Amino acid sequence: MTIHKEGRTLLFVLLIVLFALNWALTYFFSEAQGIQNIAIGSSLLFYLIILQFFRSPVFTIIKNEKHVLAPADGKVVVIEETLEPEYLKSRRKQVSIFMSPLNVHVNRMPVGGSISYFKYHPGKYLVAWHPKSSTENERTTVVAKMKNGTEVLFRQIAGALARRIKCYVKEGLSLEQGQEFGFIKFGSRVDIFLPLDATVKVAIGDITKGGRTVIAEIK
Numbered sequence: 001m002t003i004h005k006e007g008r009t010l011l012f013v014l015l016i017v018l019f020a021l022n023w024a025l026t027y028f029f030s031e032a033q034g035i036q037n038i039a040i041g042s043s044l045l046f047y048l049i050i051l052q053f054f055r056s057p058v059f060t061i062i063k064n065e066k067h068v069l070a071p072a073d074g075k076v077v078v079i080e081e082t083l084e085p086e087y088l089k090s091r092r093k094q095v096s097i098f099m100s101p102l103n104v105h106v107n108r109m110p111v112g113g114s115i116s117y118f119k120y121h122p123g124k125y126l127v128a129w130h131p132k133s134s135t136e137n138e139r140t141t142v143v144a145k146m147k148n149g150t151e152v153l154f155r156q157i158a159g160a161l162a163r164r165i166k167c168y169v170k171e172g173l174s175l176e177q178g179q180e181f182g183f184i185k186f187g188s189r190v191d192i193f194l195p196l197d198a199t200v201k202v203a204i205g206d207i208t209k210g211g212r213t214v215i216a217e218i219k
Helices: 005-028 033-053
Strands: 067-069 074-084 090-099 106-108 113-121 139-145 151-158 165-167 180-184 188-194 214-217
Touching (some): 074 188, 090 214, 113 151, 113 165, 139 165, 151 165, 151 180, 188 214
Antiparallel strands (some): 067 214, 074 090, 090 188, 113 139, 139 151, 151 188
C-alpha cells in the first residue's frame, strides 16, 4: 500500500497545520488537559481519515483482452441499455460504479488500447447517484480503442464532494489494461459504455475493486 501522488502535498501540509494547532493549544491552555486530549485525538482521527482516502494499493493485474475490468473501487449502481450521445452516438450497455469517500479513488483502465477521444466537461456537482449527474456534472469522457477495433467509453463524474477530477490521458496515448488513468477526490462515479453484445458479469449492488473485478466480457 502506498500514498497516491495527489495526496502527498496535502497530507504534508495538513500534518504541519494540525501539529501547529495542537502545539498552540498546549502552550496557551496548559492547564486544560482534557481539552488537549480531545484536540489531539480529533486531529489524529481526522488525519487518518484523509490518509486512508489517498491510499493506493499495489497488486498484480491479470490482463485479458476479452475482460472489462472495473475502473474503480465502489458499488455498482446502474446496469442498463442506453444511448451514448457524445461520441459513440449509438446504444450501449452502461455500467455505473459509485465511489464513496471511503473507497480507493484511483481510476484504472478497464481495457487496454489507444485513447481515441478525450474531453473535459465543466458542470454541476449533483450527488453522484442522481440520474442527471452523467450529463450535467463536471466530468471527463475517455474512449479507448482496443486492438480488435472495439471502442469502450468511460466517464469520470464529479459528485457533491468530488470537485477535483484528475485525468492523465490524451488522445493517441496507448495504455495497458489496469493502468492508472486518473483520480477523483472525495466521492464520485464512473460510467462505462460497452457494446450491446458484451456480457455483464456484475449485478446492482455488487462491490467492485478497480483493476481486479471483471465487470463484463466482450465477444
